Amino acid sequence: MTREETTCDVLVLGGGVAGLFILDALARAGFDPLLIEAGRLGTGQTSSSQGILHGGLKYALDGIVGRSSTSIATMPVRWASMLQGTAAPDLSDVGVHSEHCYLWRTTTLGSRLGMIAARSALKAKPRQVDPQERPEVLAACPGSVAVVDETVIDPISLLRSLADRHQSRLLAIDGPDRMTIQVDQPGQVESLQLHDDQRVLVIRPTLVVLAAGSGNQKLLQDAGCSQPAMQRRPLRMGMLRGDLPMLWGHCVDGARTRITVSSATDENGRVVWQVGGQVSEDGATMDHDRFLEHLQSEIRATIPGLDTSGIQWASYMVDRAEESTSGSKRPHQYTINHQSGNMLTCWPTKLVMAPLLADDVVELIMQRLEPGAPAGARGDTFNKWPRPNVAQPPWELQSCWTDDNSAATAR
Numbered sequence: 001m002t003r004e005e006t007t008c009d010v011l012v013l014g015g016g017v018a019g020l021f022i023l024d025a026l027a028r029a030g031f032d033p034l035l036i037e038a039g040r041l042g043t044g045q046t047s048s049s050q051g052i053l054h055g056g057l058k059y060a061l062d063g064i065v066g067r068s069s070t071s072i073a074t075m076p077v078r079w080a081s082m083l084q085g086t087a088a089p090d091l092s093d094v095g096v097h098s099e100h101c102y103l104w105r106t107t108t109l110g111s112r113l114g115m116i117a118a119r120s121a122l123k124a125k126p127r128q129v130d131p132q133e134r135p136e137v138l139a140a141c142p143g144s145v146a147v148v149d150e151t152v153i154d155p156i157s158l159l160r161s162l163a164d165r166h167q168s169r170l171l172a173i174d175g176p177d178r179m180t181i182q183v184d185q186p187g188q189v190e191s192l193q194l195h196d197d198q199r200v201l202v203i204r205p206t207l208v209v210l211a212a213g214s215g216n217q218k219l220l221q222d223a224g225c226s227q228p229a230m231q232r233r234p235l236r237m238g239m240l241r242g243d244l245p246m247l248w249g250h251c252v253d254g255a256r257t258r259i260t261v262s263s264a265t266d267e268n269g270r271v272v273w274q275v276g277g278q279v280s281e282d283g284a285t286m287d288h289d290r291f292l293e294h295l296q297s298e299i300r301a302t303i304p305g306l307d308t309s310g311i312q313w314a315s316y317m318v319d320r321a322e323e324s325t326s327g328s329k330r331p332h333q334y335t336i337n338h339q340s341g342n343m344l345t346c347w348p349t350k351l352v353m354a355p356l357l358a359d360d361v362v363e364l365i366m367q368r369l370e371p372g373a374p375a376g377a378r379g380d381t382f383n384k385w386p387r388p389n390v391a392q393p394p395w396e397l398q399s400c401w402t403d404d405n406s407a408a409t410a411r
């Protein structure tokens with residue numbers, strides 16, 4: 001068994017969108033950070049994300065106007081610069097699925113009111129689509145169809161883009177149990193030991209950033225901390241694949257998006273829809289068969305006339321992980337908790353907020369630590385330690401697909 005020790009100024013735990021943005025921002029600020037990933041990069045939330053760079057639609061529907069809606073409203077412009085490669089980090093190699101999302105409604109009063117709320121409260125106003133330019137898939141939807149400037153990106157290519165430029169700073173372990181945290185006192189991390197069957201790598205960091213999504217809870221426990229408390233908000237996401245048109249957008253109903261559809265192409269060239277929104281929140285309490293029935297009925301109600309013959313359906317469960325709020329409500333902002341000791345704990349709440357979260361983390365770290373000289377050459381164990389791969393999207397992991405209507409007709 002070989003054993004090697006190294007130091008670093010900041011150690012980031014977790015390589016989803018939050019951890020990778022923080023790593024990149026720290027490196028650009030002159031720090032010498034490392035990142036440990038306990039599985040594949042983005043496992044959990046980022047690889048499941050619909051990739052919509054929200055400009056505040058959901059806050060506008062909720063009627064929330066404040067710091068959260070203001071900061072999210074600035075994000076589309078910032079992301080546009082990164083995606084064009086004119087602002088750091090240069091994300092010009094990230095896949096852009098669509099430059100906008102459609103907004104449409106059903107015949108209910110709530111749905112009409114939702115469209116009005118979106119029109120009046122959003123900073124970037126939705127624009128009505130001329131009837132002849134309406135996408136065919138929404139042809140039978142009642143009322144007007146609008147577009148809103150929400151770019152949709154491929155989250156897997158975002159993870160890859162950020163990871164590729166920092167390969168030498170990334171370390172993979174085969175599950176959280178392959179890491180032991182040594183603390184001097186609760187929240188004061190002295191060292192972390194990474195181990196596999198032949199090697200132990202000990203890292204002595206000055207500061208530690210917990211950015212492990214739902215994994216933060218166990219990391220906090222391991223570091224002897226009971227705070228901050230974390231909440232999980234489960235979703236059952238719907239998926240459709242087959243001969244479908246590409247569609248990105250939301251069917252608005254009152255203060256909610258009844259369905260949110262995003263599209264991609266799978267490894268076999270089939271179009272896949274991910275369906276989130278209220279349907280997936282409601283689906284969290286349903287089993288797979290009951291959910292598919294509900295999803296099919298919601299799709300029929302919100303996209304009348306969609307031909308689903310030959311379409312396959314699937315679902316999967318995923319938790320959104322965030323700092324606890326009263327009533328387990330959706331937080332209005334990303335959170336960074338800097339408890340005593342040398343740890344910061346953060347949750348971005350939304351993928352779109354990760355750049356702002358990273359700015360704030362760097363600012364907080366600058367108050368405690370000066371960027372210094374790099375740790376110098378590291379040894380063989382470090383240099384040969386495995387680097388993490390990027391997670392696959394959920395539709396590539398799902399093996400149980402149901403043919404059209406069989407879930408519904410089985411009942």
Ligand SMILES: Cc1cc2nc3c(=O)[nH]c(=O)nc-3n(C[C@H](O)[C@H](O)[C@H](O)COP(=O)(O)OP(=O)(O)OC[C@H]3O[C@@H](n4cnc5c(N)ncnc54)[C@H](O)[C@@H]3O)c2cc1C
Binds near residue numbers: 014040052
């Ligand atoms: C279905 C779904 C759709 C969404 N759609 C959107 C959207 O369209 N737009 C938007 O802005 N936001 C969206 N979000 C929210 C967004 O995806 C999340 O806020 C964001 O991805 C969270 O990123 P994260 O890095 O905090 O966590 P994660 O992406 O969950 O990453 C955590 C990482 O930490 C690793 N890890 C866990 N434990 C440990 C450990 N002990 N040590 C080291 N590493 C560990 C995990 O393997 C993982 O790689 C969506 C979320 C979900 C669930």
